[in-house]
Amino acid sequence: MSSPRPHTVTAAGMAPAPQLSGNSLPMQALRAQIGRIARCGAPVAIRGESGTGKELAARAIHAQGARAGFPFIAVNCGAIPEALMEAEFFGCRPGAYTGARHERQGLFQAAHGGSLLLDEVDDLPLAMQVKLLRVLQERRVRKLGGSADEAVDVRILCASQHGLARGVAAGTFRQDLFYRLNVIELALPPLRERRGDLQVLCEVILARLAPGQAVSLAPPVLAALAAYAFPGNVRELENVLERALAFADGGVIALDGLALPSAAG
Ligand SMILES: Nc1ncnc2c1ncn2[C@@H]1O[C@H](COP(=O)(O)OP(=O)(O)OP(=O)(O)O)[C@@H](O)[C@H]1O
Ligand SMILES: [Mg+2]
The missing domain is CATH 1.10.8.60 (Helicase, Ruva Protein; domain 3)
Incomplete structure (x- = not known):
């Protein structure tokens, strides 16, 4: 049995395809863009004001793509205490920290084959950005306290209100991670x-x-x-x-x- 993860994760492996409603020109363009984006496997950086449908758009990209039969996991990067982040993302081995009694899967392992939405990604602390970058480059993760890497196949989607370039300019977001994540940009209109x-x-x-x-x-x-x-x-x-x-x-x-x-x- 895995431990509960109250505030961070929603999985919707078999949920019905989500709908972004609206017939305005911006919404028609957005749906067409999502259809094209879904067909490739590249990382997508979704930007939009609060409540514009960023998570819905991420779910639509997942649901319309080849990974649809695999998990979709959304994690709010601003909601995980920094000390728990590595174990949360990459899993941990028994004894990795006080109280870690069981082997635990991380979000990357849980999303294997599917998509992982890094919501409010600009809230990731710099130390975690380095670790995430390494995983994206190598496509392998190592559990906290573990000694071996495991391969993971996950499509990375991320969301933020203001876009990632702002964090890069402010020195709070690594430029190398920015280039990894910001391959395709999707902007949601207010x-x-x-x-x-x-x-x-x-x-x-x-x-x-x-x-x-x-x-x-x-x-x-x-x-x-x-x-x-x-x-x-x-x-x-x-x-x-x-x-x-x-x-x-x-x-x-x-x-x-x-x-x-x-x-x-
Ligand atoms: N185009 C749309 N059609 C139907 N429902 C929508 C649409 N856009 C957003 N919603 C609904 O509005 C709510 C907010 O959407 P969502 O959570 O995807 O937004 P968000 O941009 O991730 O918000 P936040 O910035 O607060 O995280 C959800 O209940 C979603 O179903
Ligand atoms: Mg959201």
Whole structure:
């Protein structure tokens, strides 16, 4: 039995192919780009504001590619304490540190054959960046406390809000790792630049939040949503709709149920 990894990992080996909804030109272009990216095995660096769908895009790349039948693992690089990082990524042997009683697989071994999403990759400490670089170069990992390397075959996807070049310029991200990870760049447009997607997104999200129920938007609601800046993008839209649904009367979401933050509305 492997130990639990509460805050870091989601695996979706057999999950249905995720959908990036929206018919705006930027979304059509994005889906076409994802289709092309999925066919190759190169590393992808995904950039986009909070809630724009970076993880969804990574899952789509995985699901449409040759690795689809293998694990997809997402790890939030900012959420692992630095002291545990090496064991978390590469696994550990019994006795590698106090309390390490069992042999443990790392994320790389768990993702073997599939894809590993390094989310918030710009939060990786420099010492860990060096170790990651070596693994990407050699395609082999060594468990903490181990003496032998094992081959791993993993497609690396990474995500950040601001892109990796910013960290390189600031001296917090290694340039050699940047070149390894940033082979293909995928930028997700913010929701305010594709307001034409709002209606479809509302439909998709409401169908997910209230399956089997007929929910509609009162006429001024869409206009109010279109006038709002959505700094939290699609995730914020989900939250707005979830709250509005709780206040909906007879399956109709009314303007006063929206409660959009007023400053930006
Ligand atoms: N185009 C889209 N169509 C449908 N749902 C979407 C779309 N984009 C994002 N979502 C939904 O919005 C939520 C946020 O998406 P996701 O977690 O992929 O964003 P993120 O960019 O990784 O966010 P964060 O920066 O907060 O990590 C998810 O519930 C996702 O399903
Ligand atoms: Mg994310």
